[in-house]
Amino acid sequence: MHKLRNLLILTASYGDGHLQVSRVLQQKFEKYGFPGVRVIDLFEEAHPLMNKVTRFLYMNSGALSAYGLDYYGWSYYMTRNLRRESLLARCLNALGIQKLMNVIMQEQPDLLISTFPFGGISDQLKRRGILIPTCTILTDFVLHNRWIYSMPDRFFVATEQLRQSMVERGVPEQIITVSGIPIRDTFYMTESVTTGEPQHSILIMAGAYGVLRDMKKITEQLLELPDVRINVVCGKNQRLQSELEASFAGESRLHLHGFVDHIHELMNASSCVITKAGGITLSEAIHVNVPIVVFKPFPGQEKENAGFLSDQGVAFIANEIPELVRYVEIVLNDEGLRSQVREKASALQASYASERIVQDVLRMLPARALPQGWQGRSALELVDGGLHGT
Missing domain, CATH: 3.40.50.2000 (Glycogen Phosphorylase B;)
Incomplete structure (x- = not known):
C-alpha cells in the first residue's frame, strides 16, 4: 500500500x-x-x-x-x-x-x-x-x-x-x-429512545469547563417538578460531583455521573438538555432532536450561539433559575412544543x-x-x- x-x-x-x-x-x-x-x-x-x-x-x-x-x-x-x-x-x-x-x-x-x-x-x-x-x-x-x-x-x-x-x-x-x-460517530449510531427513561427526563451538562453556576439550587428546584428524573454529568469535575452527592444523598430521582462515554445515550433518552452554549454540545443536541435550555450563557461566542439557536426555535435562554425551571416545565409538559423543536432541529442538521x-x-x-x-x-x-x- x-x-x-x-x-x-x-x-x-x-x-x-x-x-x-x-x-x-x-x-x-x-x-x-x-x-x-x-x-x-x-x-x-x-x-x-x-x-x-x-x-x-x-x-x-x-x-x-x-x-x-x-x-x-x-x-x-x-x-x-x-x-x-x-x-x-x-x-x-x-x-x-x-x-x-x-x-x-x-x-x-x-x-x-x-x-x-x-x-x-x-x-x-x-x-x-x-x-x-x-x-x-x-x-x-x-x-x-x-x-x-x-x-x-x-x-x-x-x-x-x-x-x-x-x-x-x-x-x-x-x-x-x-x-x-464534526461530532462523535456514536451520535450517528444512536437509535430512537429505548432506554426506559421516563418521559420527564432531564439531562444537565455541568461539565468541567465553565461549570453551570448554582448547580445545587438548580437541582433543588428541578426536583420540585412532578415525575422528573435528572441526570447530571459532571465530567472531570470531581469536586462538583462530590458536593452534589453530599447534598442529595438518598435522592433516587437524581443520578450523578462523572466522565461518561455514553453521553449520546443519555442525551437521546432525555426530554430536554440543560447546558452551556458550546458549539459541539449544541450540535450533538441538535442531532438527536432534543430541546435545549441554555442557562446564563457566557458573553462571547456562547451567548451568540445561544441567541442563534433561540432565533431558530430549538433552544431557550434562561438568565435566572426560576426562568430556567419554567422553560423546563413547559418543555416537559408540551409534546406539541417538543415536536416543533424536533422539526426545527432537523432543518439545522447537516x-x-x-x-x-x-x-x-x-x-x-x-x-x-x-x-x-x-x-x-x-x-x-x-x-x-x-x-x-x-
Missing part, C-alpha cells in the same frame, strides 16, 4: 470544543488509512507560559463575569468586526507562526487543518512559498472576523446562515462548504460532518499523497478499497 504523508490539525485548548473536533477528525482520518495525523495545540507548543496564563483567564471568565469583570466578553465584541489590516489583527496573526514553520519543515505535511481561529496562517504560508492545501473548520454557529483574517483553500461551516454571513464579509462563496460541526470533510480533503490532497487511481473515487470507496486495499 502507498504510504500516505502526514496531516497536521492545529487547535487550541480553550475549552474542550476545538480539541474534541480535532480528535474526531484525527480518528476519522486514521480510520481512512492516514497513519500520521498529528494534532498540535499551537499556542501550547509555541508560547507555553502565555498559553497557561490566557487559558487560566479564559477558564475563569464565566465566574468573574458574574461580578461585572467580563473581560472575555469585552475582548470578543471589541474584536468581532476587526479588520484584517489592523495592527491588532496583524499581531494576533503572528502568534505561533515561527513554531508552525518549524513544525512544517520537520513534518513536511501534505495538508493543514485548523479548528481554531489562528488568523493569517494561510497568508503566512504563501508568503514563505509553502504551497500546501489549508482548510479551516468553524466550531461555532456565529461569525467572528478572526476566523476570516486569511483565506484558506476551504472553509467548513455549521449552517447555511453562517455561510451567508461569510459571503457578506467578502469570503468567496466557492471556498465555503456547509458541512456541519450531513455526516466528518465524512463530508474527509471527502473534500481527499480531493484537495496532492496526487503523491494518495494511492494510484484515487481520482474520481469517493472517500467511502477509498476506505473500502483504496486506502486499505492492495
Whole structure:
C-alpha cells in the first residue's frame, strides 16, 4: 500500500470544543488509512507560559463575569468586526507562526487543518512559498472576523446562515462548504429512545469547563417538578460531583455521573438538555432532536450561539433559575412544543460532518499523497478499497 504523508490539525485548548473536533477528525482520518495525523495545540507548543496564563483567564471568565469583570466578553465584541489590516489583527496573526514553520519543515505535511481561529496562517504560508492545501473548520454557529483574517483553500461551516454571513464579509462563496460541526460517530449510531427513561427526563451538562453556576439550587428546584428524573454529568469535575452527592444523598430521582462515554445515550433518552452554549454540545443536541435550555450563557461566542439557536426555535435562554425551571416545565409538559423543536432541529442538521470533510480533503490532497487511481473515487470507496486495499 502507498504510504500516505502526514496531516497536521492545529487547535487550541480553550475549552474542550476545538480539541474534541480535532480528535474526531484525527480518528476519522486514521480510520481512512492516514497513519500520521498529528494534532498540535499551537499556542501550547509555541508560547507555553502565555498559553497557561490566557487559558487560566479564559477558564475563569464565566465566574468573574458574574461580578461585572467580563473581560472575555469585552475582548470578543471589541474584536468581532476587526479588520484584517489592523495592527491588532496583524499581531494576533503572528502568534505561533515561527513554531508552525518549524513544525512544517520537520513534518513536511501534505495538508493543514485548523479548528481554531489562528488568523493569517494561510497568508503566512504563501508568503514563505509553502504551497500546501489549508482548510479551516468553524466550531461555532456565529461569525467572528478572526476566523476570516486569511483565506484558506476551504472553509467548513455549521449552517447555511453562517455561510451567508461569510459571503457578506467578502469570503468567496466557492471556498465555503456547509458541512456541519464534526461530532462523535456514536451520535450517528444512536437509535430512537429505548432506554426506559421516563418521559420527564432531564439531562444537565455541568461539565468541567465553565461549570453551570448554582448547580445545587438548580437541582433543588428541578426536583420540585412532578415525575422528573435528572441526570447530571459532571465530567472531570470531581469536586462538583462530590458536593452534589453530599447534598442529595438518598435522592433516587437524581443520578450523578462523572466522565461518561455514553453521553449520546443519555442525551437521546432525555426530554430536554440543560447546558452551556458550546458549539459541539449544541450540535450533538441538535442531532438527536432534543430541546435545549441554555442557562446564563457566557458573553462571547456562547451567548451568540445561544441567541442563534433561540432565533431558530430549538433552544431557550434562561438568565435566572426560576426562568430556567419554567422553560423546563413547559418543555416537559408540551409534546406539541417538543415536536416543533424536533422539526426545527432537523432543518439545522447537516450531513455526516466528518465524512463530508474527509471527502473534500481527499480531493484537495496532492496526487503523491494518495494511492494510484484515487481520482474520481469517493472517500467511502477509498476506505473500502483504496486506502486499505492492495
